[in-house]
Amino acid sequence: MVEVKRLPEFDKWFSNIKDKTVRLRLALRLSKVQRGVFGDVKHLQDDVWEMREFFWGWLEIILHET
Numbered sequence: 001m002v003e004v005k006r007l008p009e010f011d012k013w014f015s016n017i018k019d020k021t022v023r024l025r026l027a028l029r030l031s032k033v034q035r036g037v038f039g040d041v042k043h044l045q046d047d048v049w050e051m052r053e054f055f056w057g058w059l060e061i062i063l064h065e066t
Helices: 008-015 020-034
Strands: 041-045 048-053 059-064
Touching: 020 048
Parallel strands: none
Antiparallel strands: 041 048, 048 059
16 A cells, blocks of 8 residues: 655646546556556656546646655
């Protein structure tokens, strides 16, 4: 299992997404990350990863290992 810590800035951004389908897809993707299934990610540097989604335009979420 992977611990996902959501920052207040992310929660504010996430709660402001009006499209329920987009919110659901992102929630499902984060759920997969918690189970260790990262999907399409790109290593940026040291312990920083970019999680990419190809819907709702181009969406990138930055992951940081601690």
